[in-house]
Amino acid sequence: MTKFDEATGAVRVDESTYDVCLDPGYSIGGPLNGGYLMAVLLRAVVDASPHEHPVTTGAHFLRAAEPGPARVRLEHLKAGRTVATTRATLVRDGVAFVEALVTTATLSGAAPDWTDVPSVVMPPVERCLRLPAPEPGSNMAFGAQVELAFDPPTIGWLGGAPTGRPEARAYFRMAEPQDPDPYVLALAVDALPPVIFSAGARGWAPTVDLTWHLRALPAPGLLTLLGGGRLIGDGWFDEEVEVWDSSGRLVAQSRQLARVGRG
Amino acid sequence: MTKFDEATGAVRVDESTYDVCLDPGYSIGGPLNGGYLMAVLLRAVVDASPHEHPVTTGAHFLRAAEPGPARVRLEHLKAGRTVATTRATLVRDGVAFVEALVTTATLSGAAPDWTDVPSVVMPPVERCLRLPAPEPGSNMAFGAQVELAFDPPTIGWLGGAPTGRPEARAYFRMAEPQDPDPYVLALAVDALPPVIFSAGARGWAPTVDLTWHLRALPAPGLLTLLGGGRLIGDGWFDEEVEVWDSSGRLVAQSRQLARVGRG
Numbered sequence: 227m228t229k230f231d232e233a234t235g236a237v238r239v240d241e242s243t244y245d246v247c248l249d250p251g252y253s254i255g256g257p258l259n260g261g262y263l264m265a266v267l268l269r270a271v272v273d274a275s276p277h278e279h280p281v282t283t284g285a286h287f288l289r290a291a292e293p294g295p296a297r298v299r300l301e302h303l304k305a306g307r308t309v310a311t312t313r314a315t316l317v318r319d320g321v322a323f324v325e326a327l328v329t330t331a332t333l334s335g336a337a338p339d340w341t342d343v344p345s346v347v348m349p350p351v352e353r354c355l356r357l358p359a360p361e362p363g364s365n366m367a368f369g370a371q372v373e374l375a376f377d378p379p380t381i382g383w384l385g386g387a388p389t390g391r392p393e394a395r396a397y398f399r400m401a402e403p404q405d406p407d408p409y410v411l412a413l414a415v416d417a418l419p420p421v422i423f424s425a426g427a428r429g430w431a432p433t434v435d436l437t438w439h440l441r442a443l444p445a446p447g448l449l450t451l452l453g454g455g456r457l458i459g460d461g462w463f464d465e466e467v468e469v470w471d472s473s474g475r476l477v478a479q480s481r482q483l484a485r486v487g488r489g
Numbered sequence: 490m491t492k493f494d495e496a497t498g499a500v501r502v503d504e505s506t507y508d509v510c511l512d513p514g515y516s517i518g519g520p521l522n523g524g525y526l527m528a529v530l531l532r533a534v535v536d537a538s539p540h541e542h543p544v545t546t547g548a549h550f551l552r553a554a555e556p557g558p559a560r561v562r563l564e565h566l567k568a569g570r571t572v573a574t575t576r577a578t579l580v581r582d583g584v585a586f587v588e589a590l591v592t593t594a595t596l597s598g599a600a601p602d603w604t605d606v607p608s609v610v611m612p613p614v615e616r617c618l619r620l621p622a623p624e625p626g627s628n629m630a631f632g633a634q635v636e637l638a639f640d641p642p643t644i645g646w647l648g649g650a651p652t653g654r655p656e657a658r659a660y661f662r663m664a665e666p667q668d669p670d671p672y673v674l675a676l677a678v679d680a681l682p683p684v685i686f687s688a689g690a691r692g693w694a695p696t697v698d699l700t701w702h703l704r705a706l707p708a709p710g711l712l713t714l715l716g717g718g719r720l721i722g723d724g725w726f727d728e729e730v731e732v733w734d735s736s737g738r739l740v741a742q743s744r745q746l747a748r749v750g751r752g
Binding site: 281282284286288289303304308309311313322325326327329331333334335336337338339340341342391392425434435437439441442455456457458459460461462464468476479481483485486 | 544545547549551552566567571572574576585588589590592594596597598599600601602603604605654655688697698700702704705718719720721722723724725727731739742744746748749
């Protein structure tokens, strides 16, 4: 069992209640990473489902969640032979922090009938850029959990050279060696810096909703995250992330709508 | 008030309950169109919200809904100064048919800070193809509510010449003249034939979830719907639709995950 498996563990109380302990290792400047919170919810949902895989997850982030004990409340909306749909709410002291609708099914691992290709060719990983790990005790603890190696232009904003368009691309793996699985993918789709940083924006960019689809079970090895966006305006931006596995298969797709920070 | 406004009307019973009457005019082979059902839910959500616009909607379709009286149950999850989040469930006889998480806000109409361009250039509308209206009494009544003029190759599957990839593109307006608004956009993002028809698949392709974002209030005039997909496999496909308005602005983005039909 990896630290990530432990940090996302959900302990069954009854068929609609799970106890969780939100891990400070996944905080970014205080609040916990949204992908981490989704992974916690999905552990409970899948444990209680007749099916094995969280095929589609639509999460709305209501309030910033801090580390510590919390509960996942499940409402079983549909349990069919092929798919089941569950509402999952992360609750502490009677207050809801994240609510998600999740449909589970069991993927077979069959080869795709049709697939598009990645929209961008990544440079080889040895030409990509890693950020320094956060100092011990930093409130950016999340950075120590994952390894990202960035396509250099898309991290240029850090040195004052944004590309001028919303984008972020990186190779990804867990810092503690672990084969990717659906919970790692839940983390991966929200692991990039906000794509608007590359368009010149700064500041905390709170996610309002994030929807992601598990399209296949990922092969072992590095994941490739391709992030972009279509429109920034009226205080909102969209962020799309595709996750491709080491065998060149599209394994996850996400889109989030987030608020532009006042940076 | 147009017929569409009437067909999507939601009558307040109390702050968390609305009565609706699902209109047979929006059925496709029996069940009601998913975009129509979202529009009905959104009428109730916005009526009960302190904000004016349904900025993001994530709907899971649990069971096929038939015409007739039903209720929308609301649960107010968060009511903030900038955004409010509501859970909306379409219920009949105690059974849930659709459940959605909706975040409302008020869009200003300001010009975008940054926008990408459409991924495809549409031919002029006079070179596009219209389908014959359904016969009166047909169970494909939905086709009489909207006018679609298709980019010809993307409707080639009807004549036995699919393009071989998931795609569908069309100009769109309501058959009864009406300026587009957020409820029309909810209909528009689910108004195209399933994109997999163009990849050679056939048969009823039930939507499991559809998430869409309202990015701007649409200008009067024709809408352009650009639909595509990235992967077909394991019995599932994704469908992305972008809606551009007559002024050339991206006004809505959607993605749905659906089951491949057994056609």
